Amino acid sequence: MIASVAVRGERILENVEGGAMGPCNHEWSICNVRHGYFVEEGCFECGARLSFFSAEPVPPIDKYREGRHYWAYLGSFQTVKFDLKCRACAGIVDLNDVNGLMLSECTDRDCQVGALVHQQGPDSLVYVALCPNTSHPTGKCVSSEGIEALNQYFRAKLAPVGRKVTIVPCKLCNSIDKCRGTSIVDVGLTDIQ
Amino acid sequence: MKVSELAQKTGLAAINEYKDREIERVYISDMVSDLIASARTNSVVVTLQTHKSLIAAANLAGAAMIVIVNGRKPSEDVVALANRTGIGLFSYDLDSWAFAKKLVNLGFE
Ligand SMILES: [Zn+2]
Numbered sequence: 011m012i013a014s015v016a017v018r019g020e021r022i023l024e025n026v027e028g029g030a031m032g033p034c035n036h037e038w039s040i041c042n043v044r045h046g047y048f049v050e051e052g053c054f055e056c057g058a059r060l061s062f063f064s065a066e067p068v069p070p071i072d073k074y075r076e077g078r079h080y081w082a083y084l085g086s087f088q089t090v091k092f093d094l095k096c097r098a099c100a101g102i103v104d105l106n107d108v109n110g111l112m113l114s115e116c117t118d119r120d121c122q123v124g125a126l127v128h129q130q131g132p133d134s135l136v137y138v139a140l141c142p143n144t145s146h147p148t149g150k151c152v153s154s155e156g157i158e159a160l161n162q163y164f165r166a167k168l169a170p171v172g173r174k175v176t177i178v179p180c181k182l183c184n185s186i187d188k189c190r191g192t193s194i195v196d197v198g199l200t201d202i203q
Numbered sequence: 204m205k206v207s208e209l210a211q212k213t214g215l216a217a218i219n220e221y222k223d224r225e226i227e228r229v230y231i232s233d234m235v236s237d238l239i240a241s242a243r244t245n246s247v248v249v250t251l252q253t254h255k256s257l258i259a260a261a262n263l264a265g266a267a268m269i270v271i272v273n274g275r276k277p278s279e280d281v282v283a284l285a286n287r288t289g290i291g292l293f294s295y296d297l298d299s300w301a302f303a304k305k306l307v308n309l310g311f312e
């Protein structure tokens with residue numbers, strides 16, 4: 011079923027699997043590009059981590075108590091957020107729950123991501139879509155619609171150049187802190203070495 | 204123009220083993236995250252960055268070639284990742300503008 015709601019005159023697809031209106035062979039393109047900071051915070055007391063996107067001109071550096079957590083700033087990187095829009099049906103997939111993409115270098119075969127990395131051919135790489143709360147206290151991660159659209163977008167884009175990527179949600183990692191990888195973020199120019 | 208031809212005409216020596224793809228356009232940026240949203244496939248990416256995230260992003264962008272300017276050299280793990288993606292990795296002694304002028308002279312717009 012396609013459930014859609016009108017937001018700013020555009021349809022947001024809640025489910026892009028097709029259905030009553032017939033499936034669309036989505037032709038995704040990037041839209042709503044936002045520049046900002048990927049800010050990471052950690053809890054002094056329990057070690058939990060969270061990250062969020064800030065579009066402020068400078069990243070917020072705060073220490074604050076929230077319930078049993080005491081959050082402190084760990085670091086920030088410049089990054090870009092975007093959504094995907096279909097040229098054919100004009101549907102938009104909101105990727106606000108994607109805080110970044112990480113190229114997986116996981117070698118742990120007991121980890122689902124590591125197992126997937128191990129299965130890839132020479133022309134293929136696995137990327138992990140990072141959600142805002144990588145410790146997943148509520149089980150919530152990047153939406154399955156978002157993951158599906160990201161896979162469709164990158165596969166269509168890269169197939170003509172003979173490359174393949176697979177995007178997976180970060181909840182597939184055994185532990186995101188142990189799952190090795192390279193996040194696509196920009197370190198400050200002063201950190202360039 | 205192929206990667207190898209562009210390299211030869213601009214006097215660059217390859218740092219890695221790459222796939223000799225056709226280059227159709229130029230993208231100049233020192234922001235790695237920007238590549239995913241802005242660079243199109245079959246680009247030569249001209250940049251100051253040398254971090255591994257540059258290759259991770261250029262792969263998603265479908266880039267064919269990366270020219271790192273100001274004589275900066277990537278580390279071994281970056282070269283190894285570039286080999287996996289088939290993207291041609293090169294280092295150029297002068298700045299982005301000097302390399303951009305060479306590209307314009309070769310007919311890139
Ligand atoms: Zn569509």
Ligand SMILES: [Zn+2]
Binds near residue numbers: 053056058078
């Ligand atoms: Zn805590």
Ligand SMILES: [Zn+2]
Binds near residue numbers: 143
């Ligand atoms: Zn997640």
Ligand SMILES: [Zn+2]
Binds near residue numbers: 117118185189190
């Ligand atoms: Zn893992």
